Amino acid sequence: MGVKLLLDKAHVEGIRYYDVYRREGGYRSVEKALKMSPADIVEEVKKSGLRGRGGAGFPAGMKWSFIAKPEGVPRHLVCNADESEPGTFKDRYLMEFLPHLLIEGLIVASFALGSNATYIYIRGEYAWIPDILEQAINEAKANGWLGKNIQGSGFDCEIYVQRGAGAYICGEETALIESLEGKRGNPRIKPPFPAVKGVWDRPTVVNNVETLAAVVPVINMGGEAYSKIGVGKSTGTKLISACGNINKPGVYEIDMTISVEEFVYSDEYCGGIPNGKRLKACIPGGSSVPILPANLLFKTAKGEQRMMNYESLSDGGFATGSMMGSGGFIVLDEDQCVVKHTLTLARFYRHESCGQCSPCREGTGWMEKILKNIETGKGKMTDIDLLWDIQRKIEGNTICPLGDAAAWPVAAAIRHFRDEFEWHVNNPELCLTQNFGLAHYADAREVVA
Amino acid sequence: MAQFTEERLAKVKEIIARYPDGKQKSALLPVLHLAQEQFGWLSSETMDYVAGLLQIEPIEVYEVATFYSMYNLKPVGKYMFEVCQTGPCMVRGSEDIIEYIKQKLGIKVGETTADGLFTLKTVECLGACGYAPMMQLGKHYREHLTKEKVDAIIEECRRNAAANN
Ligand SMILES: Cc1cc2nc3c(=O)[nH]c(=O)nc-3n(C[C@H](O)[C@H](O)[C@H](O)COP(=O)(O)O)c2cc1C
Ligand code: SF4
Ligand code: FES
Numbered sequence: 001m002g003v004k005l006l007l008d009k010a011h012v013e014g015i016r017y018y019d020v021y022r023r024e025g026g027y028r029s030v031e032k033a034l035k036m037s038p039a040d041i042v043e044e045v046k047k048s049g050l051r052g053r054g055g056a057g058f059p060a061g062m063k064w065s066f067i068a069k070p071e072g073v074p075r076h077l078v079c080n081a082d083e084s085e086p087g088t089f090k091d092r093y094l095m096e097f098l099p100h101l102l103i104e105g106l107i108v109a110s111f112a113l114g115s116n117a118t119y120i121y122i123r124g125e126y127a128w129i130p131d132i133l134e135q136a137i138n139e140a141k142a143n144g145w146l147g148k149n150i151q152g153s154g155f156d157c158e159i160y161v162q163r164g165a166g167a168y169i170c171g172e173e174t175a176l177i178e179s180l181e182g183k184r185g186n187p188r189i190k191p192p193f194p195a196v197k198g199v200w201d202r203p204t205v206v207n208n209v210e211t212l213a214a215v216v217p218v219i220n221m222g223g224e225a226y227s228k229i230g231v232g233k234s235t236g237t238k239l240i241s242a243c244g245n246i247n248k249p250g251v252y253e254i255d256m257t258i259s260v261e262e263f264v265y266s267d268e269y270c271g272g273i274p275n276g277k278r279l280k281a282c283i284p285g286g287s288s289v290p291i292l293p294a295n296l297l298f299k300t301a302k303g304e305q306r307m308m309n310y311e312s313l314s315d316g317g318f319a320t321g322s323m324m325g326s327g328g329f330i331v332l333d334e335d336q337c338v339v340k341h342t343l344t345l346a347r348f349y350r351h352e353s354c355g356q357c358s359p360c361r362e363g364t365g366w367m368e369k370i371l372k373n374i375e376t377g378k379g380k381m382t383d384i385d386l387l388w389d390i391q392r393k394i395e396g397n398t399i400c401p402l403g404d405a406a407a408w409p410v411a412a413a414i415r416h417f418r419d420e421f422e423w424h425v426n427n428p429e430l431c432l433t434q435n436f437g438l439a440h441y442a443d444a445r446e447v448v449a
Numbered sequence: 450m451a452q453f454t455e456e457r458l459a460k461v462k463e464i465i466a467r468y469p470d471g472k473q474k475s476a477l478l479p480v481l482h483l484a485q486e487q488f489g490w491l492s493s494e495t496m497d498y499v500a501g502l503l504q505i506e507p508i509e510v511y512e513v514a515t516f517y518s519m520y521n522l523k524p525v526g527k528y529m530f531e532v533c534q535t536g537p538c539m540v541r542g543s544e545d546i547i548e549y550i551k552q553k554l555g556i557k558v559g560e561t562t563a564d565g566l567f568t569l570k571t572v573e574c575l576g577a578c579g580y581a582p583m584m585q586l587g588k589h590y591r592e593h594l595t596k597e598k599v600d601a602i603i604e605e606c607r608r609n610a611a612a613n614n
Contacts, residue, residue, distance in 0.1 A: 074469070086535045086574035117467070124482070124519045125575050127588040160467045165478050165517035168573070182477035182509075184516040200472055241579055243537045249579035287536065287574075328578070330537050344536040348573045354516075 002255040003229050005217040005237045006210070010097050016132065018139035021100040027145055029219040033108045034153040041112035045215060047223030049235035054080055054171075054208030055286065055326040057310055060215075061223075066195040067113055068203040075203045077115035078180065079106060079212055081122040081129075082164055082171035086287035086348060087328025090239035091209035093251040095122070095129050098213070099136035103159065105212040107145060108219055110157045113205055117158050121176050124165040133161050168352035172400050173206040175354065186354050187400035210239050210327075230256040234309035238327055240269075244282075245333035247271035256309035260284070261298045263308050264331065277333040280438055281417075284313055285325025287345050288405035290412030291338065292322050318412065334438040338420050342413040343371040349406035360403040363394040367410055374421060377428030384421045388414055451498035457483050461502060473503050477513055481520055490521035518572070526561040526568035528606040531585040532594075534571045537578035546582045546594050547571060553603065566610055567603075 014020040021027075033041055046061030067075060079102070083091040094102055102120075110118045122129060137159050140146045148156045162180060164170050170179045174188035177199045198204020214236055218226045227235045234256040243249045246264070248271035254263065263269045264279065273279055279294045298306055301320035306312050310324045332341060350364035370387050373379045391407035398404070414421060420436045453461065461480055468475040480503065484495050491514050493507075500507040514520045532547050547569075551557060554567050561568040577583040580592035591602060 083576050084574065087537055087578050089576040089578055092576050119467075123576065124478075124517070125585055158467075162467075162475075163479060163482060165482065166519035167517050179478065180475060181472070182474035182503075182505075182513065184512055200469060243578035243581065244540050249581075251579070330578070332540060336540050341536045341540065344534065344539050348535050351573055 002253070002258060003237060004253050005221075005226075005229070006094070006098070006101065006213055006239065007251075007253040016097060016099060016136075018100060018136070018143060021098075022143070026100055027104055027140075027143075029104060029216045030107050030111075030145055031151070033111055033219050034151055034155065038112045038114060041108065041219065044223035045112070045218055048218040048226035049223075049233060050211065050214055050218055050226065051233070051235070051310065052208055053210035053214065053238065053327070055085065055288070057324065060207060060211050063195070063207070064109075064113060064205060066193070067205055068196045069114070070203070073202055074116065075114050076199050076205075077106065077110050077113050077118040078173075078176065078199060078204055078206045079118070079120040079209060080171060080173065080176060080206050081120050081126070081209045082168075082176060083126075083209070083326075084123055084168040084171050084352075085326045085328055086345065087243055087283060087330040088241055088286050088326040089243075090241040090251050090327055092126060092129065093241070094209055094213055094239070095126070096132060099132050100140070101213045101216060102133070102209055103136050103140050103145075105215040106159055107140070107150070107157060108215050109205075109207065109212055110159075111150075111153075111155055115205075116156050117160065119180060119199075120159065120161045121170070121180055122161060122163055123170075124163045127163070130161045130163060137161070167354075168348075169354045169400075169402060172402065175400070176206060177204065184354070186356050187402075189399055231307070231309055232311055234311060234324075238308075238324070240308070240327045240329050242270050242329040242331070244329075244331035245273055245277065245336065246331045247274050254308050256307070258308050259298070260306045260308055260313075263329075264297075270329075270331065273331070273333050277335060278438055279331065280334045280336055281332045281338060283322070283328070283330040283332075283409070285323045286328035287330070287348065288408055289323040289325040290318055290321070290408055291342075291416065292412075293416045296320050296416070318408070319415075322412070335435060337375070337435045338413055338417040339371065339375045339424055342409055343368065343375050345409045346371050346406070349402065353402060353406070354400075357398040357403065359394045359397045360406065363390050363403070364406050366390050367406070371410070374424050375431075377424065377431050379421075379425045379428075381422065381425050384414060384418065384425070451484075451488065451492070451495040453483070453487065453498075453502075457487060465503075474505050474509065476503055477505070477510065478517070481510070481514060485520060490524050524561075527566050527610060528586065529568045529570060530602075531570045531572045531575075533573065533575050533577070533581070533583055533585075535574040535578075537574070538581040538583060541581035543582040546584075546596075546599065549596050549599055553599065566606065 042064045050060045051057040167185045169175045170185040175185035179185045194204040283291045300315045313324045315321045346368040350368045353360045353364045355361045391410045394403045395407040424431045464476045465473045496510040500510045582594045583592040
């Protein structure tokens with residue numbers, strides 16, 4: 001069993017409620033933090049090596065140290081609970097089952113950043129979760145952890161929950177800020193960065209739910225001790241939401257020293273592939289990151305075992321690697337069609353493009369159309385190159401990274417599964433009733449055996 | 450005339466108080482949710498009413514209402530089945546579920562049954578990929594869907610509708 005820092009108490013009966021949570025050691029990090037200076041807290045988070053868990057992996061302590069502190073201007077912490085990247089459902093788990101852990105982390109972070117009004121921006125579809133969070137906030141307030149003069153420290157803090165209304169783009173931090181201001185979720189051009197000009201033009205830090213929850217163990221154990229868990233720049237633990245063709249879909253906390261193979265096959269985690277099927281491919285970090293065929297999933301191009309951490313998952317770059325991303329781990333078995341799966345993702349990005357930049361707005365639509373043609377046996381060989389060309393023209397040419405996020409899955413699918421695309425073109429009738437199957441993307445397990 | 454209940458008006462006030470003075474526009478998304486809860490969908494009359502409440506221009510409300518997928522700009526059935534169709538749900542059988550609902554209710558995606566009870570909609574990933582196939586029904590998710598579960602949900606809705614009439 002790996003180290004658990006976030007979900008260690010998840011199965012304690014009643015942990016959703018304050019009394020149980022407090023009895024189990026909850027809110028100790030707030031007690032500790034209020035005795036420290038905000039700058040020292042930032043220092044601890046820096047030392048911990050904690051990286052943002054929302055997808056980009058930016059060091060949290062460093063982000064906090066960038067927040068501008070102009071005289072007389074209030075600052076805000078905003079918790080990004082928009083969680084809309086296909087394959088990702090870990091923040092939901094934290095909020096539903098351990099709401100106090102998030103609230104505790106938010107109080108510590110609010111104190112460190114000097115935020116007297118902190119907002120949780122949650123995707124609108126998670127419509128029942130604001131009630132859970134508000135209940136936890138009210139309990140925390142009733143016990144003196146929120147409100148005026150928290151625990152006699154002189155620090156005031158309120159936490160508010162704001163629901164979005166169905167827009168993936170509002171997970172992008174500047175779109176989120178626009179949305180919080182009551183506008184369409186159109187990302188802003190950076191700079192200025194939110195740390196200087198965020199919500200209502202005030203200095204703002206936006207962090208993911210899991211990042212903020214992880215602040216609790218960082219403060220409790222100290223940054224130094226936290227940094228010793230994991231490996232290299234992948235410190236601490238990471239929540240992985242696993243789905244697709246596996247026996248045990250769900251949310252798992254891993255310390256980042258286990259191998260991808262163990263994660264897929266161990267009964268402690270995914271529990272293998274159902275019905276004796278073989279593994280075909282995996283998208284290891286949410287829909288935006290490159291898909292990997294089985295042979296590259298368990299072993300890097302150098303022949304080393306691939307591990308579940310930031311560095312190892314991206315080993316080989318986009319040519320032969322992928323990314324940790326948001327931790328949305330999507331497994332496809334031998335019966336799945338990569339073209340069709342990629343089509344659903346292309347449709348998703350077309351649907352979610354905010355429409356501000358033409359390469360993204362037009363390109364996502366074209367990619368969906370061409371993929372649909374190929375999938376339904378109406379594609380031409382030249383369409384594959386056209387797809388490649390379009391994705392390249394989107395990548396790097398847009399205001400926000402949604403363009404890249406839309407381009408990468410298509411690029412990786414063609415890069416690794418080109419023969420499957422060609423097979424569709426060459427077999428326009430057959431591809432309607434049958435799938436390409438596993439072909440040479442052998443299940444790494446068999447190669448090993 | 451669109452008019453909030455007293456309870457909702459109090460809620461609007463409470464929400465506006467969360468933001469700095471003069472930033473009441475920030476309340477727009479939550480207030481539109483309240484409006485949709487009460488009226489079922491957002492007519493232009495309702496949107497104008499919300500604009501008045503928040504002292505912003507009607508166009509600012511239209512802009513937002515048309516951007517976000519959860520706001521209904523036309524009337525919908527009493528029960529809206531929003532079935533996720535993105536990759537992870539697709540590999541766990543969402544297409545079969547969508548087909549089954551279509552047959553069972555005799556409507557296509559985007560349509561409402563003649564009795565006004567059911568609307569079928571397909572949506573993109575709702576953050577329940579590990580519990581697929583799934584749909585949103587009102588405030589909650591229905592997960593691990595099977596044909597039997599769909600039957601039971603339809604029955605449940607019919608019973609509730611009959612009980613409320
Ligand atoms: C299109 C798009 C969608 C995003 N969605 C989310 C999201 O749902 N949740 C999240 O925490 N970060 C999301 N991000 C990343 C945020 O912009 C931001 O980097 C993150 O909230 C920072 O938090 P962290 O440093 O704690 O990870 C998204 C980014 C993009 C470009
Ligand atoms: S890249 Fe796409 S989503 Fe991002 S700002 Fe441009 S059009 Fe909008
Ligand atoms: S893909 Fe359906 S809930 Fe995520």
